[in-house]
Amino acid sequence: MSEALIYLDPESRLSLQHQIRQKLVEGIMAGTFPAGSRLPASRKLAEQLGVARNTVVLAYEQLIDEGLLESRERSGIYVSSGVFEGRIGFHGPSAAQAELDTRWKERIRTEAGKRPRFQFPDDWQRHPYPFIDGHFDTSLYPTAQWREASRMALGARIVNEGTLTEGDADDPELIEQIRTKMLPRRGIHARADEILITVGAQNALYLLTQLLVAKDLAVVMEEPGNPKMRQLLALRQAQVIAQPVDENGMVISSRIDRAQVVYVTPSHQVPTAVTMATQRRHALLNKAHQLDQLVIEDDFEHESNFLGQPHPALRSMDSDNRVIYVSALPKVLAPGLRIGFIVAAPELIREARQLRQMVIGRPSLLNQRTAALFLSLGHYDAFMSKLHQETSRRWLALRDALNHYRPHFVTVPNQGGSVFWVLCPENIAVETLAREAARRGILIEPDTHYYAVPSASRNCFRMGVTSIPAERIREGVKQLRELMWELASGESELLDESDSSLLRAADLARVMPGSNWIYQTVYGDPATFELGADGSMRGRAGHANEDCDEGRWWIEGNTWCRQWKHWAYGEEGRFFITLQGQQLKIYNTDGRLVDSAIIHPQCD
Amino acid sequence: MSEALIYLDPESRLSLQHQIRQKLVEGIMAGTFPAGSRLPASRKLAEQLGVARNTVVLAYEQLIDEGLLESRERSGIYVSSGVFEGRIGFHGPSAAQAELDTRWKERIRTEAGKRPRFQFPDDWQRHPYPFIDGHFDTSLYPTAQWREASRMALGARIVNEGTLTEGDADDPELIEQIRTKMLPRRGIHARADEILITVGAQNALYLLTQLLVAKDLAVVMEEPGNPKMRQLLALRQAQVIAQPVDENGMVISSRIDRAQVVYVTPSHQVPTAVTMATQRRHALLNKAHQLDQLVIEDDFEHESNFLGQPHPALRSMDSDNRVIYVSALPKVLAPGLRIGFIVAAPELIREARQLRQMVIGRPSLLNQRTAALFLSLGHYDAFMSKLHQETSRRWLALRDALNHYRPHFVTVPNQGGSVFWVLCPENIAVETLAREAARRGILIEPDTHYYAVPSASRNCFRMGVTSIPAERIREGVKQLRELMWELASGESELLDESDSSLLRAADLARVMPGSNWIYQTVYGDPATFELGADGSMRGRAGHANEDCDEGRWWIEGNTWCRQWKHWAYGEEGRFFITLQGQQLKIYNTDGRLVDSAIIHPQCD
Secondary structure, X not given: OOOOOOOOOOOOOOOHHHHHHHHHHHHHHHOOOOOOOEOOOHHHHHHHHOOOHHHHHHHHHHHHHOOOEEEEOOOEEEEOOOOOOOOOOOOOOOHHHHHHHHHHHHHOOOOOOOOOOOOOOOOHHHOOEEOOOOOOOHHHOOHHHHHHHHHHHOOHHHHOOOOOOOOOOOOHHHHHHHHHHHHHHHOOOOOHHHEEEEOHHHHHHHHHHHHHOOOOOEEEEEEOOXXXXXXXXXXXXXXXXXXXXXXXXXXXXXXXXXXXXEEEOOOOOOOOOOOOOHHHHHHHHHHHHHHOOEEEEEOOOOOOEOOOOOOOOHHHHOOOOOEEEEEEOOHHHOOOOOOEEEEOOHHHHHHHHHHHHHHOOOOOHHHHHHHHHHHHOOHHHHXXXXXXXXXXXXXXXXXXXXXXXXXXXXXXXXOEOOEEEXXXXXXXXXXXXXXXXXXXXXXXXXXXXXXXXXXXXXXXXEEEOOOOOHHHHHHHHHHHHHHHHHHOOOOOOEOOOOOOOEOOHHHHHHHOOOOEEXXXXXXXXXXXXEEOOOOEEEXXXXXXXXXXXXEEEEEEOOEEEEEEOOHHHHOEEEEEEEEEOOEEEEEOOOOEEEEEEEEEOOOO | OOXXXXXXOOOOOOOXXXXXXXXXXXXXXXXXXXXXXXXXXXXXXXXXHOOOHHHHHXXXXXXXXXXXXXXXXXOEEEEOOOOOOOOOOOOOOOHHHHHHHHHHHHHOOOOOOOOOOOOOOOOHHHOOEEOOOOOOOHHHOOHHHHHHHHHXXXXXXXXXXXXXXXXXXXXXXXXXXXXXXXXXXXXXXXXXXXXXXXXXXXXXXXXXXXXHOOOOOEEXXXXXXXXXXXXXXXXXXXXXXXXXXEOOEEOOOHHHOOOOEEEEXXXXXXXXXXXXXXXXXXXXXXXXXXXXXXXXXXXXXXXXXXXXXXXXXXXXXXXXXXXXXXXXXXXHHOOOXXXXXXXXXXXXXXXXHHHHHXXXXXXXXXXXXXXXXXXXXXXXXXXXXXXXXXXXXXXXXXXXXXXXXXXXXXXXXXXXXXEEEEEOOOOOOHHHHHHHHHHOOEXXXXXXXXXXXXXXXXXXXXXXXXXXXXXXXXXXXXXXHHHHHHXXXXXXXXXXXXXXXXXXHHHHHHHOOOOEXXXXXXXXXXXXXXXXXXXXXXXXXXXXXXXXXXXXXXXXXXXXXXXXXXXXXXXXXXXXXXXXXXXXXXXXXXXXXXXXXXXXXXXX
């Protein structure tokens, strides 16, 4: 504590010795002088404070008597190592503090949004099956490349360049890299004066809502939609029009006509990951043009589209500069970096820059320059391609697993992103499922906080793949299905072995050969199985049968067995089967319903 | 541009070829496809866009005809290297843009403060005499140490620690370092839940004004005072009480009684660098306690106090948790880093954290961890001591130079900080001086933007030392004095050689021996010179004669000459002198008034 200041109040009614004691105790209790740390010699402290040495000696002695300090021979005075032992509730709020609380309530003039927020546990990495979105497992970090860029940014030459001034300009190198490397991937042409750097996309949305939204101004949001934007609009006391989302993205209807600002996440809708269809995009832009609406395009996770070509950004289709584009450097580039940006009309960028100056000054130029170097060294393209490959692998693994463990998982079809939006079984409340799953190390995100009111929940949940290795995805989904069974016990459909519709060995041998099964995949595609009379089996899935497989089937006792070459992980399966009319129900050997299909008997 | 997206609109009235042309031109004009860059082969682009190859070929050919593209044999199609030659005003606003401007005006609901802001030129480093504050010359950066910390922060082990989550907690390591290394230097004990990290001190003040200030709420500010805070209060439409500052800091009077929040910069007042006296601090805290006012303490440049011990922070004297302490990591640690913090009651920190989540998400954890490592590696103490030493050297050099080139410089006494607040001669407008000085490579900051209204300017300016090497300080001050002479020409006092009061050789020989000269130093201390009859000379300055020197004097023709051992840089000086009553006026050999004193004739 040699550098610590003790302030003695000449006007205090307390003696100097008492004041010194008091300050030392304060420092020990607050942890400024940690247990076991050495205090300055009495002579030195006395000198520093301008008091007699004896005053300090007496203060020290009293604290030694009380056990707060201890004197170690030929070494000095130390804070006792056991100073906090036996003290309980030291940090707990006292009665005085509770009173203060109400006083602070009166002093606070702006209520930050009090909506319940969902947050994954901080120790999510200790959960074996973290199906969470927005976090990344560290295997994806381009640590070495980032370190190189960081080292260069700290290099004396760059620091000398004189860009590090008090002004409000962003690093021109970063603007140039975003302009020529990132935005063209989204079909966007932008001049330097149309781009502003922010502290992550959150800061971009904050600046925009502060600038463009006022009390009672009508603003469109998707429903379900981004809870962070909802909070920002609440802060501005906007009038929010919650517009439904379907499998083509946000519905464009006359409900949104009276809005002045439209907030939309067309690339991968937050939270459903649905991509907005081209017709919808045109309809939205036409309306905006006719009604002079501004459109805030939050280009969330534009980097990942695993089926088909990515759509260009809305802004690339905007001929009269009314789309305001918000995006960010991929979080996984450098965790905790927080660089976002706005692309918009220069008039708006100018205003946003002025507001930014007041709100944060300017986003760290050190980080800006590091990001610029990372991009300009060519790491970005290589990294994005690696990231795309890996995320795609995981996304397909989750899709396969959800499909394999049907019918408990039904998803809204999407073309990528890094999440699936999954319908929870009706007989289980999604919040119960999420809570119980977390106890078993499976993290999923219930949908409740994505709606204007939590009661609008449609009992869905999100599963993301950025944080879970591909290898663990199947097992996580399997365990989640087992949990669903458990939670629904009593209500769940179990095979009744005396069920007259149960197909026994002889029934199977009669019904199955030459039959066709028809069902839908978890992602809504039609699929058929053709069971040959010779025990061969063919499967086709997709609207154009783009996914095919072959396998074999056989009968063992009263069970029907099958093994595909690739589908169902190429594993053998044994099932009990019931038939009512044309409806097949498929049970595992524990008697759990695992699938269903429509059967067409042999055609010939 | 291989990764660039071109979006073709199937519903457009334009042909595909025309659309491709249009998009290419847009891209070239916006610089997305820079001059000299290669375009994809027509076959490839056609494939990507799903159009016939000939459509692309025709679009390319037309652009080649127009000179925008050029075909290089056996190599491909390139954007012409001379594409922008002869185009003027490409970036200039068109009539359409001017119209847009008024539309944007209507759309912007929050006016960011439009007060004129002062800003040093971005190329300040090219000025030989940058007496500017808040910038740092790069010689002070602890680049190697920072790089070490940065490398460690990027290390896989730390990234793995799982602190990099989506939550709103700050890096616990940084909180701990601030708590135990930085705050004790200011006499402050704080628990972890009393500290919040912000994006620089600016962001801290923004969050606090958003939380604690509402429309028409009375807030005290120093006058002159921090223009950034004034802007923030204007944004909240607060009612500002502009409270005068004297050499003891802000005046505490009944004028501030009706305020609910008091903003003050006690360590080194912004802009005058005056330190608030202890009695004033007590008066402020007593009043705040009686009237239940909150005090925001902006602990600006607490690190530098060159005369005497630093004062502990106001917050260290605050017994009922109403002082809200704002500070930042020294900018010079890592330029562009931007880490500030608030220390306050946990209730307020909680609210500020929630608001921060909406405004920026969270300050970069990468930077937080790097700063924490820098502090914990022990670099901070070593660096601060080096910084203190160097700033102190410069501060004293500026003080000496201002004193040497009196009487054109009169400063408000201060105990450190890194600036001087200097009175501009009455016959020169400070803004003229600053403008003309900048033309000669001397940067000084006029006082106008520090007042509630610019017309309140007291014709002062600030000179800072963080960006100018000690070696250049004297020459900069000298040239500034020469500029003052020039600007005041016609009005300035020039020696009239026929002046009857001019002391000629014989007069000097009669008057000088054994006389005492009395005057004041630039920083307000009394000083005396005793001229011995034998040509020796003794000087004493300071209230307790703490600064003494010896020298010699003599007469050459009609001039009086002197040389001190240390004072006046130990250089010989030749002067013409006039005497009216007891008033000596001292002119250089060009006839310029350079000093004045009161003379007491020899006592014996």
